[in-house]
Amino acid sequence: MNKFFEKKFPIVLFIFIPILFLWHPNWIGFQGFQPYWPLFWLLPWSMINGSINGLIFGLFLGLILDSLTLENNFTQIPGLILCGFLFGRIKLHSDILVGHFRYGLICSFGSFLCGTLYFLQIMFKNFSGSTFLLYIPSVQNIVAEVFLTGFFAPLLCSQFMRIIKSSGRKLS
Amino acid sequence: MLDIRRISSSRWWHKKKNWIFFGIFLFLIFVRISKGSIYKDLYYFISKPFWPGQFQQEIILNSINQESLIKINLIKKDNTRLRKILSLQDSSIDDAISAAVISRKTGSWWRQIILNKGSRDGVEIGNTVIGPGGLLGRVKNTSLFTSSVTLLTSPESKVAVWIDRIQINGLLVGVGDDYPSLILYSKDTDIKVGDFISSSPASTLLPPNIPIGIVQSIDEQFKAKKTIKVALLAKPNVIDWVQILKLKI
Numbered sequence: 447m448n449k450f451f452e453k454k455f456p457i458v459l460f461i462f463i464p465i466l467f468l469w470h471p472n473w474i475g476f477q478g479f480q481p482y483w484p485l486f487w488l489l490p491w492s493m494i495n496g497s498i499n500g501l502i503f504g505l506f507l508g509l510i511l512d513s514l515t516l517e518n519n520f521t522q523i524p525g526l527i528l529c530g531f532l533f534g535r536i537k538l539h540s541d542i543l544v545g546h547f548r549y550g551l552i553c554s555f556g557s558f559l560c561g562t563l564y565f566l567q568i569m570f571k572n573f574s575g576s577t578f579l580l581y582i583p584s585v586q587n588i589v590a591e592v593f594l595t596g597f598f599a600p601l602l603c604s605q606f607m608r609i610i611k612s613s614g615r616k617l618s
Numbered sequence: 619m620l621d622i623r624r625i626s627s628s629r630w631w632h633k634k635k636n637w638i639f640f641g642i643f644l645f646l647i648f649v650r651i652s653k654g655s656i657y658k659d660l661y662y663f664i665s666k667p668f669w670p671g672q673f674q675q676e677i678i679l680n681s682i683n684q685e686s687l688i689k690i691n692l693i694k695k696d697n698t699r700l701r702k703i704l705s706l707q708d709s710s711i712d713d714a715i716s717a718a719v720i721s722r723k724t725g726s727w728w729r730q731i732i733l734n735k736g737s738r739d740g741v742e743i744g745n746t747v748i749g750p751g752g753l754l755g756r757v758k759n760t761s762l763f764t765s766s767v768t769l770l771t772s773p774e775s776k777v778a779v780w781i782d783r784i785q786i787n788g789l790l791v792g793v794g795d796d797y798p799s800l801i802l803y804s805k806d807t808d809i810k811v812g813d814f815i816s817s818s819p820a821s822t823l824l825p826p827n828i829p830i831g832i833v834q835s836i837d838e839q840f841k842a843k844k845t846i847k848v849a850l851l852a853k854p855n856v857i858d859w860v861q862i863l864k865l866k867i
Binding site: 468469470472475477478479480515516517518519520561564565568580581583584586587590591 | 721722723724725726727728730732758759766768772773774791793794795796799801845855
């Protein structure tokens with residue numbers, strides 16, 4: 447039973463991401479902003495299992511998270527697919543310390559990518575109404591998410607990396 | 619012959635008593651000029667122990683509360699009667715469902731709360747959600763046990779609002795930060811910082827006259843219309859209990 451649980455632990459974590467996304471713990475965030483949680487799991491998963499796997503699980507994550515949010519017109523899928531694919535092309539670093547901080551940098555970049563794609567969707571949808579300039583202050587969401595994701599990534603990604611590696615669930 | 623200078627003690631300025639009288643006289647002049655302020659202040663301290671006590675203050679406050687409640691009820695009845703005459707929509711507080719907030723996303727792009735009452739409890743899509751302070755948003759989605767509410771700050775939220783002072787309708791648009799933007803399709807409106815905004819009586823989606831927010835700043839960037847930042851009265855990031863209003867159209 448224990449061995450089974452150990453093997454499936456990355457999938458259990460995958461199931462917990464939407465719950466964390468909904469839970470939105472204020473004590474971790476900053477002034478209502480939160481790190482972009484799915485990237486903490488997607489980065490180690492994609493780095494170990496490769497681009498195609500990352501792309502597929504990015505799509506799965508996007509589908510689940512889109513179903514939890516109320517926005518019908520905007521989607522997180524393109525950002526997560528792109529991140530999953532790009533993260534899969536990054537090689538593991540042998541230096542542990544450099545590796546830790548690299549997670550922070552990569553997650554920040556991923557968060558920036560996802561946030562920008564989401565923002566562009568909002569702008570595109572409201573472009574015809576000529577009120578799209580109103581949405582420019584919401585760029586702060588991207589900045590806050592990039593900072594928080596980069597801040598927590600070295601700690602969380604390295605733990606997830608250890609868990610996924612130890613589970614031996616290498617698909618590719 | 620020596621002229622002996624006579625030192626007399628009969629001069630008025632040599633008498634201490636006269637100086638005292640002079641001092642009192644000056645003091646009285648001062649009292650007269652200051653219109654008795656010293657006396658009044660003195661009286662303030664002397665009479666302090668005998669002021670109407672806390673008990674009397676409570677009685678008066680209770681009376682004022684009762685008077686206000688009676689006035690509100692009368693105004694409500696009047697309002698309902700007049701709305702019926704004008705065939706406008708109405709909402710009753712009897713149709714409200716109390717619900718607890720079980721999940722909230724008030725930062726970032728996704729601005730929504732999830733409540734612990736769902737379709738099983740009679741919550742329907744489109745119901746209005748209010749909290750302490752005023753309007754929070756509308757129910758966008760229901761499951762059996764929960765309902766999801768799009769907040770006014772969400773980029774998907776657009777509601778009609780009413781600015782009572784200048785008697786004009788506007789459109790409140792969520793832009794993904796804590797201050798939604800109010801769009802007035804007229805450049806010449808005399809809106810000011812501090813104006814009160816409520817839900818529009820003309821709206822078919824929301825009950826009328828629910829408090830929403832206060833004008834925080836006015837932006838002049840557009841030529842044909844005015845955009846205004848609004849500070850919301852109800853704070854979704856701290857509210858734990860809300861009421862879901864069922865709208866009768």
